[in-house]
Amino acid sequence: MKTYRVNDIFYSLQGEGHNTGRAAVFVRFSGCNLKCAFCDTDFASFEPLTGHDIVERIRHHEARLVVLTGGEPTLQVDEQLIDALHEAGFEVAMESNGTLPPPSNLDWLTVSPKTKPRVQRCNELKVLFDEAETPNDYGIQADYYYLQPCDVGDANRNASITRRCVEYIQRHPQWRLSLQTHKLIGFK
Ligand SMILES: C[S@@+](CC[C@H](N)C(=O)[O-])C[C@H]1O[C@@H](n2cnc3c(N)ncnc32)[C@H](O)[C@@H]1O
Numbered sequence: 001m002k003t004y005r006v007n008d009i010f011y012s013l014q015g016e017g018h019n020t021g022r023a024a025v026f027v028r029f030s031g032c033n034l035k036c037a038f039c040d041t042d043f044a045s046f047e048p049l050t051g052h053d054i055v056e057r058i059r060h061h062e063a064r065l066v067v068l069t070g071g072e073p074t075l076q077v078d079e080q081l082i083d084a085l086h087e088a089g090f091e092v093a094m095e096s097n098g099t100l101p102p103p104s105n106l107d108w109l110t111v112s113p114k115t116k117p118r119v120q121r122c123n124e125l126k127v128l129f130d131e132a133e134t135p136n137d138y139g140i141q142a143d144y145y146y147l148q149p150c151d152v153g154d155a156n157r158n159a160s161i162t163r164r165c166v167e168y169i170q171r172h173p174q175w176r177l178s179l180q181t182h183k184l185i186g187f188k
């Protein structure tokens with residue numbers, strides 16, 4: 001039986017982007033094909049779980065939104081897993097770096113590119129904003145364009161990055177602000 005390497009499963013609110021504030025179950029897959037210096041996530045450890053195991057672990061939650069993230073979920077998630085989540089009544093969203101083709105049956109795809117992506121279209125593009133660089137949309141078409149201040153782990157620098165991000169959006173209003181609201185409220 002096929003297993004997926006699952007780092008973590010938790011119930012929270014979607015903290016970022018267009019679906020901010022919606023109750024959601026997160027399934028974090030282990031492993032990534034990039035090594036971003038700023039990455040705020042430890043996704044190394046894992047438990048091997050079948051698609052059936054994953055559904056059984058999340059189906060008792062009230063929310064019917066599941067966010068597949070990582071690590072890089074496109075390294076593992078296939079259409080069969082998404083079919084199983086759909087059969088259990090879930091709307092299926094994915095957070096990806098855009099370097100690999102996503103499964104075709106997702107309900108919502110967020111791409112947060114760090115290097116030239118393969119994906120050309122998504123529901124939301126979420127570019128990390130760091131004061132050192134001008135944000136790059138990599139030519140990706142999206143329904144919504146978000147800038148998210150990069151968390152550098154220092155409150156003063158984070159405040160300065162967020163201020164510059166807001167000023168950038170004021171000058172370039174095609175972008176919207178995405179804050180990591182789960183961090184603001186001390187949630188996962
Ligand atoms: C941990 S990544 C996993 C999904 C995928 N590998 C990706 O990078 O999009 C989930 C989200 O967190 C964002 N992220 C990672 N490190 C961050 C940081 N230090 N500050 C703000 N957002 C961060 C990513 O850009 C992405 O949108």
Ligand SMILES: Nc1nc2[nH]cc(C(=O)O)c2c(=O)[nH]1
Nearest residue numbers: 012013014015069095182188
């Ligand atoms: N609450 C919450 N919302 C999130 N949205 C995207 C996340 C991620 O790490 O992919 C994330 C996360 O780690 N926590």
Ligand code: SF4
Nearest residue numbers: 032034036039071097
């Ligand atoms: S692509 Fe995503 S999970 Fe991978 S290292 Fe970068 S931010 Fe972290």
Ligand SMILES: [Mg+2]
Nearest residue numbers: 040041069188
């Ligand atoms: Mg996160």
